[in-house]
Amino acid sequence: MxxxxxxxxxxxxxxxxxxxxxxxxxxxxxxxxxxxxxxxxxxxxxxxxxxxxxxxxxxxxxxxxxxxxxxxxxxxxxxxxxxxxxGTDLTRLAAADRGAFRKRIQMIFQDPYASLNPRWRVRDIIAEPLRSFGITSSKQEERAEVGRLLEMVGLSARDGEKFPHEFSGGQRQRISIARAISSKPExxxxxxxxxxxxxxxxxxxxxxxxxxxxxxxxxxxxxxxxxxxxxxxxxxxxxxxxxxxxxxxxxxxxxxxxxxxxxxxxxxxxxxxxxxxxxxxxxxxxxxxxxxxxxxxxxxxxxxxxxxxxxxxxxxxxxxxxxxxxxxxxxxxxxxxxxxxxxxxxxxxxxxxxxxxxxxxxxx
Amino acid sequence: MALEASPQSRLTAFLKSDLFYRFRTSYVTVAASAVTVFILLAALLAPWIAPHDPFDVSTLSLWDSELPPVWAEGGDPRFLLGTDNQGRDVLSAILYGSRISLAVGFVSVALAMVIGIVVGLVSGYFGGAVDAFFMRIADVMLSFPTILVALLVSGIVRGALPREMHDSAALIVLVFAITVTTWVQYARTVRSSTMVERSREYVYAAQLVGRKPFAILFSHILPNVMGPVLVIATINLAMAILIEATLSFLGVGMPPTNPSLGTLIRVGNEYLFSGVWWVVIFPSLTLVALVLAVNLLGDWLRDALNPKLR
Structure with a gap:
């Protein structure tokens, strides 16, 4: 046992x-x-x-x-x-109360070609959770955080200016990971x-x-x-x-x-x-x-x-x-x-x- | 959105782009866009470039009526393309007429596009009863011929309005009739694209960070469904101009005092057999050239934006 x-x-x-x-x-x-x-x-x-x-x-x-x-x-x-x-049962939470848990639970998806919006720049993709959860308070702070996240997953801060189609599958998955960890989930x-x-x-x-x-x-x-x-x-x-x-x-x-x-x-x-x-x-x-x-x-x-x-x-x-x-x-x-x-x-x-x-x- | 690219680099990026290359190498498309731009400019600048003001009755003289084009026998150099039975300059009438035709086309396409996009996004994303409701309306609209609905709508609106308002409301009635009959195409296209996009993982990612449905619809899905919409819009611009011409030709569109290309063709049609051919032929040629050019542009755009044909 x-x-x-x-x-x-x-x-x-x-x-x-x-x-x-x-x-x-x-x-x-x-x-x-x-x-x-x-x-x-x-x-x-x-x-x-x-x-x-x-x-x-x-x-x-x-x-x-x-x-x-x-x-x-x-x-x-x-x-x-x-x-x-x-300690909290998520299935009994009202939709409004779920917000706090969204930040703590994130997901990395299977298909790196479908999980990044092709019309968005990488910096906007990674910054979306930051904006949605109100983690960064200013544009400068947001840019610095996006750069830090990109470097954390082994890309360069300047890659944020590019669009997803400019990256390989592995690099896209790194971007996907950077997005997933941007809200500091557990x-x-x-x-x-x-x-x-x-x-x-x-x-x-x-x-x-x-x-x-x-x-x-x-x-x-x-x-x-x-x-x-x-x-x-x-x-x-x-x-x-x-x-x-x-x-x-x-x-x-x-x-x-x-x-x-x-x-x-x-x-x-x-x-x-x-x-x-x-x-x-x-x-x-x-x-x-x-x-x-x-x-x-x-x-x-x-x-x-x-x-x-x-x-x-x-x-x-x-x-x-x-x-x-x-x-x-x-x-x-x-x-x-x-x-x-x-x-x-x-x-x-x-x-x-x-x-x-x-x-x-x-x-x- | 810091670090905006300078206009200079935007322009060079566009000139180097795939889309521009495909444009540059297609001579038909270059010619079509030249014709479109020419007619657009001529219509826009009509008050400045038109030799006469066809609406200023004081300048008209019956002595000048039914003059042939300059190159024909009896032509008058003041009237390049001749005059109609009132002594109005045909060239000026065409310039002002294409203004109205293009205005009706652009406004009705823009309105139909906005309505169609919103309905399509909402139907495709939420599905279920919302989708069923809008799509049954769309089915009803699609089961009538466009021109019949347009006739019906303009008939009803005319019946509801007092007679003296008919002429002043004609433009609005036309735009309304065309919008009502064409939004369905946008709605259907956007709906089917939205149904594909909504189950893609980038939409899930946005849902996971708590973005609201309408924020997802307009910031994530809309940019990804715009390609086909632009193609339909271009082709529909030609169609809207044709519907306007048809309605005006049938006498439920623009009044002869403020003629569009369709009205000019209808009025000129009555003189065709008396040998006064120029009153109907020149507006018709303009309409054909405009519709053909816009259609060719739409076809090119459809092919250029279709990744399968690359």
Missing amino acids: SSATDTQPLVSLTGLSKTFDLSPPLLNRLIERKGRRTLRAVDALNIDIPRGKTFSLVGESGCGKSTVAKLVVGLHGATSGSITFD FLVCDEPTSALDVSVQSQVLNLMRDLQDELGLTYLFISHDLAVVDFMSDYVGVMYLGRLVEAGPAEQIFAAPEHPYTRLLMDTVPDISLGRRDRAPAIGEVPNPITPPPGCSFNPRCPLATQRCREQSPALAARSSGTVVACHAVTGEPAAGSRPGAGGAAGTGTGTVAQRQPERGVA
């Missing part, structure tokens, strides 16, 4: 869910007798992120990672559950910040993000599908599949001894991470349609270990002796099925990243 937390996590998501209504318009439903259709993008997610640490969410496209990012920063409203930031949500970049540029941007974390004491929610990147950045990792967390825990533990068959499938697809000798359990197929998820464990159609129970009953997250949590009948069902010798050594490092989960509700 993970040790008791001595400090409160900066961010904690409790039972966070988001359902999108994809129903056809009322008239079509009445005339064509079509039913309502909903997509459960995020399903009862429980995550704790300690101050100054990086929590990474990984998973394939369409598993709800980016929806989590948008929920946390408030671009989407949660269907149920809570997002607690420094918490940054990074939605695949390097997936649009060349590999050589990726490492520069990641190093910059780690340096800034040390320098400014930032807490990251890092979203990625690239396990090499996640390995480099993370203190804690959560693996998502079809909107649910299937495995989570300290990064070194997850990478050293992945237990959930889906996590192992992900690890198997990465050729250049050495994970030691493992029996490769071949898993095939693609992510099912999230509108009509399979009954039972949503991974069962692809799982090499699937049994009859997996097709009927959805597994709940269960704490492992190694400090991680796993939602899998095959791993947690039989005693010691998935635990590995030596894995317990990591238990002390876990600071209660993943809250104990309430019993699962059935899948619709």
Whole structure:
């Protein structure tokens, strides 16, 4: 079991869910007798992120990672559950009270070509949060601050005069980072910040993000599908599949001894991470349609270990002796099925990243 | 916005720009803009360059009526393009007429653009019931031929106004009729571009720092949807001039006492078969040249601003 937390996590998501209504318009439903259709993008997610640490969410496209990012920063409203930031539940805040938290929670976006307004000069892009939050009081102060931010992310203060199209993808992502840290936030949500970049540029941007974390004491929610990147950045990792967390825990533990068959499938697809000798359990197929998820464990159609129970009953997250949590009948069902010798050594490092989960509700 | 570029460097930057290069290398476009600028200048400077004042009845003389152009037999050097049945100088009438045609065109395009942009931005950004409301109105407008709506509008306004006000209100009625029928195009274009832009990440970034929807609409989205709007505006300028001419030709536009190009064509049309061809041909040629030139400019602008054709 993970040790008791001595400090409160900066961010904690409790039972966070988001359902999108994809129903056809009322008239079509009445005339064509079509039913309502909903997509459960995020399903009862429980995550704790300690101050100054990086929590990474990984998973394939369409598993709800980016929806989590948008929920946390408030671009989407949660269907149920809570997002607690420094003791305050953001989902119950009135829009007017959210202002103070906007300053403290910022976001780095995936596409550096879409995240900077092509018609704005870089200095105006970076100064927008400063102006909106009223951080700088004069034009001179604003210019000095923009210059300082640009230099902080490895660009020159004179680059502020240019337009975004004059920069490369990596430089644009640096501008995006400068904008995100301009309001001196404590918490940054990074939605695949390097997936649009060349590999050589990726490492520069990641190093910059780690340096800034040390320098400014930032807490990251890092979203990625690239396990090499996640390995480099993370203190804690959560693996998502079809909107649910299937495995989570300290990064070194997850990478050293992945237990959930889906996590192992992900690890198997990465050729250049050495994970030691493992029996490769071949898993095939693609992510099912999230509108009509399979009954039972949503991974069962692809799982090499699937049994009859997996097709009927959805597994709940269960704490492992190694400090991680796993939602899998095959791993947690039989005693010691998935635990590995030596894995317990990591238990002390876990600071209660993943809250104990309430019993699962059935899948619709 | 400190550090403004000096006008000098702005000019050199423009002269070096891609847009100017594309302009310079397209001879048709250069010719079209020359024609447009020529007609614009002539119309603007009409009170100074026109040889006669067609509205000053005291200078008219019936002795001068129906004189042919100078180069024809019986032409009078005082009247370069001849005179009409009242003895009015056709050249001067064209200069003053294109003033009215261009004024109607520019004002109605500007009004339609402002209305269309605001409606399009709001519909595209907020979606839902707001969008449905405005777009149903737009559908209704689009289901009628433009000229029919314009006739209807001017008919209703004329019916509502006392007779003696018809002539003085003619200009406003025309502008109103054309605006009402053309704003839909801007609204539709801006709406669809806005729907694309609103889900781009720079808009999310602005939302995250707490910018209000209207601030985002006008400072972030508007500059990014202006390209297609300018193209439509140019092409619609030609169309507005044509609608004005059509309405005036049909007799619901400008009165003969204050003629636009369309009115001149209508009035001159009646003399065509009596051999007095110059009264109708010269205003028509001016209208054709103006509309063609503006249309060519619009086509060029559309291609120049379309990144897919680069």
